[in-house]
Amino acid sequence: MLLLPKFDYEEPKSLPEALAMLSELKGNGKVIAGGTDLLVNMKKGTVKPAFLVSLRKVEGLREIGGENGGLAIGSHATVSEIADSDRVGSMFPVLARSASCLGSPLIRNRATIGGNIVTARPAADLPPALIVLGAYVELKGKDANRTIPLDGFFTGPGTSVIESGEVLTRIILPSAPPFTGGDYIKIGHRAALEIAIAAAASRLTLDKPDGVIVDARVVLSAVAPTAIHAASAEKALIGQRPSEELFAKAAALAEGDCSPITDMRGGAEYRRDMVNTLVKRTLLKAFNDARDMKGGNA
């Protein structure tokens, strides 16, 4: 049986209390949300925090609510709450889709959106969808708060710009422009309990239903140290009239934008091939949704 090392544990009732605690603990304290990542790492001995600060009793961190026509999601909302939320499903189906393919139903009932972001795994499911949606993350520290784009938050596998005394409190999704559609596809060896071999999220915005592409976002996951933009694919799409040929061209360019590795989950060449397929498919779905939708919807 895998045992957990010894540590102390507190459940502050408010955010200021949690922030004061983390600041006092300096680097020795770690936030625990759902624990589905942290406890596995602690059991395997890769992290050994002396003190865990649980956010479960901090008020207001689980709300999913409207904000300026978009959505604000508390960092402690669980992945299943996001996957099942009607609000998320109707406003940002790409996010709901990525949430419903994370782990298993059992994991989703504990895993939080905040944990999925801060853990900064290269293959994490929510970040690609959140990045194409233009998400911002709200970080609060004892003395300062900042709200920054999620795009640029990650610095490498397992690392990001968050500081040890900071807590991720909310994820903010700006409202989508009209004629916008998106998609997220992940491939693994099986449908559940599988870290992505490769994944892609795309979002397209048209100027009118039969118009040209005015905004294109293509984000790839598990094929580089962090989720990355397929920048040359995005560039090739903007200003163009959507077509299958255009999407095939963008997909081929996306292959060159990634830097996959070979590991036990898949070979680099296979991953590159899959990037091509996933980008093509997500763009087609994004285009169909963008064309069919009158209002903003991603």
Next chain:
Amino acid sequence: MKKLITFTVNEMGYEVAVAPNKTLTQVLRDDLDLLGTKEGCGVGDCGACTVIMDGKPVNSCLVLAVQADGSTIKTIEGVARGDSLHPVQETFVEMGAIQCGFCTPGMVLSATSLLEKNPHPTEHEVREALSGNLCRCTGYQKIVEAVQEASRRMKG
């Protein structure tokens, strides 16, 4: 330092002093003597440790007992009513959905939890709801059939 936690397990209230590094699986088995909850992998992959926590099935090997303070837990011991088995348990027994039995508590809890939310699931929905529970013996087919049969019996 140990912490005092209060929680409800199978409709009984408990107060237990637990070390922060004990998982819910450990406390259910070692302190409460509820040996129906199994530990397989210990890292969220197999579902043998499944319990229902505040209405939702979770991997109890990845829940700290201190995180269960104030919560309501159902384990496999709380599924039957006295001597009468839950329809899911009945069909598992009758239809050969149990071989070694190690996965069974978790399978039954995930299945009963599905049927509460969705009384008439499709085969796909059954497979999806059980996708966090691994079985090394049955090949799943009989488990899926047992859940579908239980759903039919619960209708009438």
